[in-house]
Each structure stands twice: as C-alpha cells, then as structure tokens.
C-alpha cells in the first residue's frame with residue numbers, strides 16, 4: 001500500500017476580502033482599516049487536519065453544510081493552497097469538482113465535449129477518439145448537436161459525467177454530483193465508479209447521500225468543527241454522524 | 252530525455268488548451284450575432300468615418316489619404332482596446348472554470364487576446380482594399396513587418412490583459428478605470444494625427460507611451476511600406492516589460508483567485 005494523498009497538519013483560513021473587492025475607493029478611503037480587516041477578519045475552516053489516502057482506496061467525506069468539505073477537495077485538486085501544513089498528492093487528479101463546470105450554454109453538446117475534455121486534461125486527439133463513446137455513454141442521442149442551454153439539468157449532468165469517466169483519472173474527486181441524474185443514470189454512475197474502484201482508481205467522494213457513501217466507500221471521514229471528528233468504517237462513522245445530527249429536544 | 256518528453260507533452264497540452272478556448276470565444280462571438288465578422292470591421296470603419304468627418308472636413312487636417320491613414324491606426328488600436336477592456340471581467344465571467352478546474356488560467360486571457368488578434372488579421376484585407384483605392388500597393392515589407400508587429404502587439408496586449416484580469420479580482424472597479432484610461436491613451440497616441448504633428452516640446456510623449464511606437468510603426472508599414480527599426484526596438488522592449496509584469500502579478504495572485512471569486 002502506498003499513500004497517494006497525504007494531509008499533514010493542514011489548516012485553511014479564508015481571509016474575508018469583502019472590503020477589498022468592494023472597490024478601490026473603499027480601499028483607499030479607509031486604508032488602515034482595510035489593512036487591519038485583511039489581517040483580522042479571517043475565517044478558520046480547517047485546523048490541523050491530517051489523514052492519508054492509499055492508492056485504490058475510496059474515501060467518503062461527510063459533515064454538515066459549511067464544514068469545509070469542498071475546501072478540502074479544492075486543496076487536493078490544487079486549486080487553493082493550505083495556509084499551514086502540507087498537502088501532498090502523488091498522482092494526476094481528475095480536476096472535476098462539480099459537474100458541468102466549463103460547459104458553455106451556447107455551444108452544442110458535441111462542441112462542449114471537446115472544450116470540456118481538454119479543459120479537464122485530455123489532448124484534443126484523445127477527445128476526438130473518445131467522442132463517440134462519450135456520446136454513447138451519455139445516452140443523449142441526436143440531441144448532442146443542440147446547444148446545451150436547451151438541455152435539462154439531468155442531461156447536462158449526464159454529459160458531464162460521461163466526459164468525466166473518459167478522463168482515465170488516477171484520482172477521482174467528486175463533490176455532490178450524482179444528485180440530478182434519474183434513477184437509471186444514477187445506477188449507471190455508481191456502477192461506473194465501482195468499476196473504477198476495481199481498476200485501482202483512488203476516489204474521494206463528498207456527499208450528503210449517506211447510503212451512497214456507505215455503499216461506495218472503504219472509509220469515511222467526518223468533518224466537524226474545523227477538524228476530523230471521526231474516521232473509520234463507513235457504517236460506524238455514518239451511524240455516529242446520524243446520531244449527532246438528530247435534533248436535540250429542547251423545551 | 253524523459254524530462255524533455257514531459258515538457259513537450261505539457262507544451263502540446265498548453266497549445267490544445269489555447270486552441271479550444273480561442274475556438275470557443277470565436278464561436279460564441281459568431282453565434283450570438285448574425286453579422287459576426289462584419290461587426291468587427293464595421294465598428295472601426297464607422298469610427299474612422301466619424302473621425303474623417305471631424306478632422307478632415309471640419310478641422311481640415313493636412314494629411315494625404317486621411318481615411319486610409321486613419322484605419323491603418325484604428326484597426327490595430329481596436330484590437331488592443333477590445334482585448335484590454337474585456338480582460339478586466341474575463342476571470343469573473345469564467346468563475347466556474349477558475350474554481351473547479353486546474354488548467355493554467357492564463358490561457359483564458361491568452362485565448363481572449365488571440366481571438367481579437369484573429370479578428371484584426373481578418374480585417375487586414377479591408378485595409379488592403381482601401382489602400383488599393385488610394386493607389387497604395389502592398390509591399391514586400393508586409394511579409395515580415397506584419398508578423399513582427401503582430402507578435403509584439405500580442406505580447407504587449409496579453410501582458411496588459413493578464414495584469415488587469417488578475418488585479419480586477421481584488422479591485423473590482425478596474426473596468427471603469429480601464430475604459431477611461433484607454434480613451435486617454437488613445438488621444439495621446441498618434442492615430443488621429445501623425446507623429447510629426449506633435450510639437451517638439453511634447454515629443455517625449457511618444458517615448459513614454461508604449462502604444463505610440465507600435466501604432467506609428469503599423470501605419471508606417473501599411474502605408475509607406477517601411478518598418479521603423481528604432482520604434483520596433485522600443486515597442487519590443489515595452490512589450491517584454493509589460494509581459495513580464497503581467498505574468499509576475501498573475502503568478503503572485505493566482506492562488507487567491509479561487510478564494511475571492
């Protein structure tokens with residue numbers, strides 16, 4: 001077993017930039033205040049988080065809204081940097097964090113496949129050779145030459161997921177993507193991810209769909225209050241999470 | 252050996268990215284308007300017409316072939332001004348790409364500038380036709396003069412656009428500032444008038460404005476068929492400086508992009 005993702009005492013704070021992004025005038029008019037606010041108003045999202053993911057493992061990440069799951073995934077993908085600690089990723093990451101990012105509504109499905117495929121790391125030649133099988137997997141049929149803005153959200157998700165599975169990723173990062181497909185397509189996606197798992201792809205899955213997480217993952221990490229609350233076998237962690245999330249009866 | 256192959260791979264991927272993103276920009280531009288290409292020519296042409304009426308008919312500026320003189324400067328200027336003005340908002344418009352994918356984001360800006368460059372290149376025949384009308388004939392200088400100037404303007408525009416696109420994420424009112432500044436720079440650049448018309452005590456303006464030697468050179472190549480070597484050198488130095496600055500600023504801030512969007 002060899003670790004492919006290593007988080008070593010990682011912390012992440014978001015500076016609250018609102019004062020700066022409000023515009024030059026506000027910034028200059030209140031320069032000392034602006035600089036002070038840059039320093040002081042920081043939102044701590046993660047503190048001293050350490051974990052390792054082995055090659056071929058599927059890890060689920062759960063936690064309430066705003067716990068920092070997406071932030072964690074962004075750091076694995078290398079879109080943002082941690083403020084403290086180190087993140088080591090030893091393999092090529094599938095850069096897709098959310099379905100359909102990078103699609104342009106006015107382009108047709110086919111044009112979007114080329115665009116999206118290249119944006120996500122394939123060469124143009126690779127996209128071209130895979131195009132037919134992508135279209136087939138998506139089951140969109142003749143609609144593929146219509147502009148994406150005429151698609152239903154489920155169809156967009158289908159197309160995006162079809163591109164995703166053709167990327168041959170070594171590490172698959174998934175952030176709530178299976179929510180919009182219909183039952184049949186959801187099943188197809190799950191099968192696909194299971195087959196990925198069989199072929200040694202490392203998966204990190206962020207989801208609120210707990211049954212799916214339990215079915216898919218070898219290990220689950222529960223993030224609560226800036227750190228890892230609990231990490232271990234899916235059934236146990238999810239049970240503890242559900243227990244914790246129950247509304248407490250207050251008078 | 253392995254390293255070399257890796258680098259070639261990365262370069263060819265960078266190229267593919269540039270191609271698909273530029274293609275996307277062009278397609279969108281054509282899909283959203285019926286007249287697509289025509290607009291990119293009509294716009295500077297109609298502006299040239301206004302300037303012609305104002306300066307030739309009203310002010311009686313003493314320049315031969317004034318309409319041709321005008322478009323030789325206005326067309327390349329239009330490229331610069333369009334690119335720089337759209338660049339301020341480009342990262343905002345592509346925020347989902349910035350936040351969700353990991354390809355080098357500078358390519359988005361490069362594609363934008365390339366798209367405007369292609370439109371400029373496509374409008375060169377219009378200049379040639381107008382030139383023929385005034386009995387000005389294409390010369391051999393065009394063969395190397397145009398590519399050289401294209402390259403210099405590409406570097407300069409890309410550097411400026413990259414700088415503005417990055418900075419605008421932190422100071423969101425760049426767009427206003429830039430549109431005002433471009434108008435200012437436009438009138439300080441010898442496009443409506445020739446360099447020789449600038450009074451001696453203001454000649455230094457030609458040397459502190461990075462666009463001035465470039466635009467003057469465009470006109471010299473297209474109109475007189477001669478490439479001015481000192482202007483060429485000066486604009487190349489400016490282009491490299493601007494490119495370097497833009498790239499440094501981008502590199503310095505790119506980690507913050509996903510956080511502030």
Ligand SMILES: Nc1ncnc2c1ncn2[C@@H]1O[C@H](COP(=O)(O)OP(=O)(O)OP(=O)(O)O)[C@@H](O)[C@H]1O
Nearest residue numbers: 014045064065066067068069070071072509510511
């Ligand atoms: N770019 C940003 N700037 C400032 N704060 C941010 C930024 N992105 C996220 N945050 C804050 O960081 C915290 C964690 O956000 P994150 O998106 O990681 O949550 P999450 O666990 O993915 O939530 P959800 O389940 O709703 O997707 C939130 O409180 C959010 O407000």
Ligand SMILES: [Mg+2]
Nearest residue numbers: 069070071175
């Ligand atoms: Mg999230």
